[in-house]
Amino acid sequence: MGREQWVMHGHIHQSNNEQMMLILPFLLLIGLYIFAGVSSNRRYHSWPLHRYFFWCFGALSAAGAVVGPIANQAHMDFTAHMTGHLLLGMLAPLLIAISAPVTLILRTISVKWSRRLTRVLKSCFFRVASDPVVASLLNVGGLWLLYTTELYMAMHESQVLHVLVHLHVFLAGYLFTVSMIYIDPTPHQRSFLYRAVVFIFALGGHGILSKYLYAHPPAGVPSGQAEIGSMIMYYGGDAIDIALITIFCFQWYKATRPRESSTYHPQVN
């Protein structure tokens, strides 16, 4: 019965009105970001152009998982589902993290509200949530739950669950990204070594799940689709992780820059 159900959902999503409704929030977010950047330029140095691009591509790749051909196929085809999740859970969070949205918000809103927001970010809740271990468990642990339990099947039968799962995939992906690389102000910073170790285990957990799915497809997924989906997850994840690891290492490289006093510079400029 599962298959017919998915096909039905697929038809619902193909209606044009619904497509428009679904893309609207993403366009709104892009508009808001540009507005915030331009309006805060009056008070601060001009917001860098490349951040607008990162935000726009981030919002669009998240949108790609929710609206359009990939999203419509995802209800019937596991490989499309996996491509969508790669966009929503890995690429979009990375691009959005690099676009430094929290910094932009802080410089756009009034000082009074910035202080309040900063206080919230410094709170105990965010200290726990932004710990790499917690973020990794929410991110990779969530994927294990989704693909190895009944949740995957249930997601296709309930619209509410569908939205919740996708929201979780994005938020957990974003939380994981910002717990590893620090682009925005990060009140609770962890050492590079600690983050690196957790990072490796999280990547490992992701890779193990990918290969596990090759031989153990989620309920209702034909094995041919599971095999390709598994490889998309494995290699697609690797590709995005290269970017994440490179940024991480570059931040280490900048942070461990030798201090002027400790190095002897014979040449005078």
Add this chain to the structure above:
Amino acid sequence: MASENLDSQQDSITYFNRNIWSGMLFGLGFVAFVDETVFHQLLHWHHFYDKTTRSMGLISDGLFHAFSWFATISGLFMVADLRRRNAFVFKRWWGGSMFAGGAFQFYDGIIQHKIMRIHQIRYVDHVFIYDWVWNIIAVIMIIAGGLLINRTSKELRKKWEGNSG
């Protein structure tokens, strides 16, 4: 030379040895990378998933793959760091690369291929020939790497004795 730019002997030993660590990270990562591109993607000798794989093998493969991915990139950033400190010693770094690359290949060849049965080198009749070549190359790399590291240690000791004498 390297030691002139550093403020103490202790520092220069730390950075001197960091050449080995950096090389080890890069070497391990590089062997894993060659394994993935050449044997999985280009030759298609290795299989992505082999039905005989044990769950320990899946875990080991996943963690090693993640580690090697991280190691290749971070190893190269460490080279950049050593270079800006004028502390990069290529021979020592290369020794570390060979040593760890060989060690990983040996682990892959014995534990992952044979005991955990992730996949075989190639799906042919006389796979044991491939196994022997694979593991002998690994051992040669380990020995060559170890010798290189040892030689650079000796060279440094000689230089310091020369300076003090």
